[in-house]
Amino acid sequence: MTIRVIIVDDQAMVRAGFAALLAAQPDIDVVGDAADGLQGIELSRRTRPDVVLMDVRMPGTDGLEAARQILAEAEAEAGAEVEPVADAEAGPGACHRPKVLMLTTFDVDDYVYEALRAGASGFLLKDAPPADLISAVRVVAGGEALLAPSVTRRLIEEFARQRPAPRRTPVPRPPELTPRETEVLGLIARGLSNQEIAGTLFLAEQTVKTHIGRVLAKLQLRDRAQAVIFAYESGLVTPGER
Template identity: 70%
Template structure:
């Protein structure tokens, strides 16, 4: 199955490098490139990619605003691609805000080529949060700096069973389904079912949003 990708970055050399790398893969097709977030949103709605590689910092419309537009589209626009944020910095407030807006993960621009290829495949599959340890640290940093009001989030968390809460806490700590299964002595398929139910009950898009929710609801705390 081919994964279609749209690359949004204001640097032509960066776009060209990413495009060449991804086009060399038999299961990935680059269907477009855009130089800013506004163009990226328009092109995404025309081409309907599976994954959008989105630079964080761009002139005109930045990656954060573009991600919001893609993942909270106006009525009549059903397509919501998975967004993989690209950043030069490993701790960036824009990335945190983008994760809260629904981005599926982030990747450093200087990451090895194999990491980019793997990231696209992981995000397209929706199976796991990209770079969980780094993403977890990024989220924890900003939650710690700006504690959120936990009231509404805690009420929503009350919809979960005890087992679902256990699973969510382990997801927030960056554990894969296999690792969660080993920790809780469950079948991996059972863990997948629990994760799916957590996302459905809380109205979350994917594991990235689940990690944010777990911190902001107080289920897990920075430094645990």
């Protein structure tokens, strides 16, 4: 299936470069671009993309607010008990549920944490190799989070910097989760890859993937990125904890 992509960035050269790179892929169709967040919201409504490449920092409506609105509208549409309306540009479609991939110049931008809380599926550095951009679009279009373990660790460090006060009262495991699932969630939040979790818990990697899928389903989380945020905001894992 062709992946429909829009690009939202205030720099025309960035938009043109990304569009040329992605349009050259047989499974990716760039259906539009916008110069700011407000235009990006309107473009998303009109073209109904699978993936939105969204710059974090833009004048006017920034990428964070635009991502919030796009994802909130998608959730509202998905929850509405009405037949989805076919879009002339998108074809006869299901509910508009795009994935948002944030673009940033910085390793851990001040807005990245809030973007992930808003429901973005991850973030990518603008100077990443071309192959990484192409892969990122395919990864998030497939429903996965673009949040590598190394990125998770940096996100945790940023979280710890913003909220340094340790939690003194132990937090019980979420009642929806089994003890093993809670253990897996904690290791995700500490930045371990599936392979590292498997080695730590002496499990097969496929078993780890199954546990992660159950954690996401039970807690109604979109992806691994939101699992990390849930673990920290619930107090299950404390910043600085190993």
